[in-house]
Amino acid sequence: MDVIVGGGVVGLSIAWRLARSGRAVTVVDPAPASGASHAAAGMLAPVSEVTYTEEPLLRLGIAALRRWPAFAADLTADAALPPGRTGAHPSGPTAAGAPLPSGGASLGGPPAGSGSAARAGGASGPAVSGPGKASSHGGAAVDPFGGLPLLGGVPAEGRDVLDLRSDGTLDVAFGGDDLAALGELAAFMEKLGLPVERLTGRECRRLEPMLAPSVRGGLLAPGDAWVDPRRVTAALLVALERRGVPLVRERVAGLSREGGRVTGVRLESGEEIFGERVVLAAGAWSAGLADVPVRPVKGQIMRLRSPEPLLGRCVRGMVHGTPVYLVPRGDGELVVGATQEELGFDTRVTAGGLYELLRDARELVPGVTELEVADVVAGLRPGTPDNLPIIGPGSAPGLVLATGHFRGGVLMAPLTAAILQGEEGDLASLCSPARFRDIS
Amino acid sequence: MDDLIIAGEKFSSRLIMGTGGAPSLEVLDQALAASGTELTTVAMRRLDPAARGSVLDVLRERGIKVLPNTAGCFTAGDAVLTARLAREALGTSWVKLEVIADERTLLPDPIETFDAAERLVADGFTVLPYIGDDPALARRLEQAGCAAVMPLGAPIGSGLGIRNPHNIELIVEAAGVPVILDAGIGTASDAALAMELGCDAVLLATAVTRAQRPDLMAAAMREAVRAGRMARQAGRIPRRRYAEASSPLTP
Numbered sequence: 001m002d003v004i005v006g007g008g009v010v011g012l013s014i015a016w017r018l019a020r021s022g023r024a025v026t027v028v029d030p031a032p033a034s035g036a037s038h039a040a041a042g043m044l045a046p047v048s049e050v051t052y053t054e055e056p057l058l059r060l061g062i063a064a065l066r067r068w069p070a071f072a073a074d075l076t077a078d079a080a081l082p083p084g085r086t087g088a089h090p091s092g093p094t095a096a097g098a099p100l101p102s103g104g105a106s107l108g109g110p111p112a113g114s115g116s117a118a119r120a121g122g123a124s125g126p127a128v129s130g131p132g133k134a135s136s137h138g139g140a141a142v143d144p145f146g147g148l149p150l151l152g153g154v155p156a157e158g159r160d161v162l163d164l165r166s167d168g169t170l171d172v173a174f175g176g177d178d179l180a181a182l183g184e185l186a187a188f189m190e191k192l193g194l195p196v197e198r199l200t201g202r203e204c205r206r207l208e209p210m211l212a213p214s215v216r217g218g219l220l221a222p223g224d225a226w227v228d229p230r231r232v233t234a235a236l237l238v239a240l241e242r243r244g245v246p247l248v249r250e251r252v253a254g255l256s257r258e259g260g261r262v263t264g265v266r267l268e269s270g271e272e273i274f275g276e277r278v279v280l281a282a283g284a285w286s287a288g289l290a291d292v293p294v295r296p297v298k299g300q301i302m303r304l305r306s307p308e309p310l311l312g313r314c315v316r317g318m319v320h321g322t323p324v325y326l327v328p329r330g331d332g333e334l335v336v337g338a339t340q341e342e343l344g345f346d347t348r349v350t351a352g353g354l355y356e357l358l359r360d361a362r363e364l365v366p367g368v369t370e371l372e373v374a375d376v377v378a379g380l381r382p383g384t385p386d387n388l389p390i391i392g393p394g395s396a397p398g399l400v401l402a403t404g405h406f407r408g409g410v411l412m413a414p415l416t417a418a419i420l421q422g423e424e425g426d427l428a429s430l431c432s433p434a435r436f437r438d439i440s
Numbered sequence: 441m442d443d444l445i446i447a448g449e450k451f452s453s454r455l456i457m458g459t460g461g462a463p464s465l466e467v468l469d470q471a472l473a474a475s476g477t478e479l480t481t482v483a484m485r486r487l488d489p490a491a492r493g494s495v496l497d498v499l500r501e502r503g504i505k506v507l508p509n510t511a512g513c514f515t516a517g518d519a520v521l522t523a524r525l526a527r528e529a530l531g532t533s534w535v536k537l538e539v540i541a542d543e544r545t546l547l548p549d550p551i552e553t554f555d556a557a558e559r560l561v562a563d564g565f566t567v568l569p570y571i572g573d574d575p576a577l578a579r580r581l582e583q584a585g586c587a588a589v590m591p592l593g594a595p596i597g598s599g600l601g602i603r604n605p606h607n608i609e610l611i612v613e614a615a616g617v618p619v620i621l622d623a624g625i626g627t628a629s630d631a632a633l634a635m636e637l638g639c640d641a642v643l644l645a646t647a648v649t650r651a652q653r654p655d656l657m658a659a660a661m662r663e664a665v666r667a668g669r670m671a672r673q674a675g676r677i678p679r680r681r682y683a684e685a686s687s688p689l690t691p
Contacts, residue, residue: 383465387466
């Protein structure tokens with residue numbers, strides 16, 4: 001059996017992938033899907049995020065993006081399986097969200113606390129959407145949360161339950177300076193053979209009419225995509241439950257060792273769980289359990305809500321030298337992110353953080369000020385010295401590392417799971433823990 | 441090259457680095473190493489000095505002295521508070537004082553800067569204020585007890601080089617404390633020019649951290665600062681109009 005430490009998008013993806021291949025796994029996390037995965041915007045945008053010195057990250061990101069459609073299809077199908085042996089939950093429409101083992105993460109409903117976070121009707125019944133109005137995204141009136149297939153087994157027409165969309169990222173520039181910088185970036189991207197299109201200001205606004213009139217030009221990365229990470233983790237939790245994977249809701253206090261070998265984990269309660277392998281996927285908290293160069297990088301992020309989607313694709317830009325992005329969801333949610341702060345394990349949402357997000361978002365899309373504030377959170381990205389994840393065997397036998405995904409956990413989750421299955425040897429070497437000498 | 445001395449402390453490198461804008465800590469680390477810097481400034485707002493693995497650890501690992509700065513402050517009050525928190529957290533009384541007038545230009549606010557400098561000097565700080573290229577203000581700050589003055593070459597991050605070399609010369613001429621050219625450096629020749637004008641050191645960040653190859657640009661800056669310093673000390677020849685038709689060929 002494998003013990004997966006960490007129930008974020010990375011840990012859950014690994015557990016699911018292992019369970020699908022027939023391996024026994026246990027996931028340990030005191031609050032699954034509540035950390036960085038809960039905060040993340042879910043941009044799957046390796047092309048528009050590329051910067052100088054980061055070509056290795058680009059290679060990983062492109063490979064990860066390629067895996068997403070199949071990952072999403074398999075996950076959606078798996079989460080729609082009939083309940084497994086462990087699926088005997090009370091079926092009443094309780095506020096605890098009993099049909100789902102997902103804690104605060106609701107399947108596509110509004111964030112916990114801002115509405116109905118629970119699904120009524122039990123695991124086999126039809127999903128009940130949240131209180132939001134149906135949007136008309138894509139032309140057809142559909143279930144705003146596209147939630148039907150997950151539990152009902154009937155695919156909602158034209159909508160992916162994970163809100164996986166691939167309409168590209170538009171990187172916009174305002175002043176002449178920003179435009180020149182964008183031009184240089186475009187040249188760099190073209191040199192790398194990336195498919196990007198340079199657009200004039202008017203072309204940008206034809207694509208996105210809500211953009212500020214002062215937009216001077218833009219760069220469209222048509223292949224970039226995005227997904228709703230909260231739906232992904234919720235689906236993963238359902239899929240794991242369907243496959244009978246135990247989820248231990250406790251904090252891991254430390255690794256159990258015997259000789260030089262890692263043999264399992266020690267819970268805060270004192271109990272131990274033994275496994276042939278321990279996969280450390282604890283994100284920013286990984287450094288507390290093994291000697292890995294992972295540090296928390298705080299990100300404050302805001303979710304706004306409008307009756308109609310304001311944007312058709314992800315929009316990003318530089319404002320006063322800080323990057324800001326806006327990610328639209330099919331249900332009218334608009335994610336505005338994110339600050340980048342080196343404050344240790346601090347997850348306070350601050351006045352300055354929110355002010356700057358809104359100030360910058362308003363420069364790009366003035367209409368954001370009219371939207372409802374649905375959710376503000378701060379998450380901790382697991383940063384590494386070179387911004388690349390740490391995936392592969394730790395130096396102690398029995399320990400496997402899958403951490404340090406920094407800003408790319410959602411994007412990289414399918415790739416990470418594949419690497420741990422022995423695939424993608426070439427890319428795996430980029431993520432090898434061996435590149436840091438002091439890995440335990 | 442002769443040592444740089446600020447407030448009695450010696451540095452063999454005359455290149456002071458900033459950390460902003462680096463894509464990753466590793467890239468920053470390599471750039472710092474290539475720059476040969478011994479003093480590097482770090483923005484203290486929204487940085488927890490106790491957090492593991494942050495930029496401060498990179499500097500500690502390299503044995504580079506940390507110069508906390510008050511970037512992001514708009515009032516003397518904010519700056520003084522930030523400086524005090526930094527002193528408490530890092531155990532250094534050095535501070536690069538930076539009080540910004542507006543977000544668009546990021547130009548320093550001279551009045552708030554002077555106000556904060558007076559208060560910080562009175563509080564025992566070693567104050568290195570970031571200012572416009574204003575000789576009068578530079579002189580007043582020196583009189584107020586600042587350990588150095590840091591006039592800009594051009595706005596932060598602009599890479600426009602030294603827009604008013606004449607003012608920088610005037611500041612250098614009058615200064616009894618080190619003059620550190622801060623902000624505006626775009627490429628190596630800008631840094632060399634600052635030193636040729638008589639500056640004692642150059643502070644830069646973006647020119648390196650946002651370059652396509654930061655480590656290479658850092659090495660270039662290191663050489664440029666050395667070259668500029670040596671040229672200053674060597675004494676340049678007077679400028680002449682070589683092509684003027686007043687040659688000794690006429691009989």
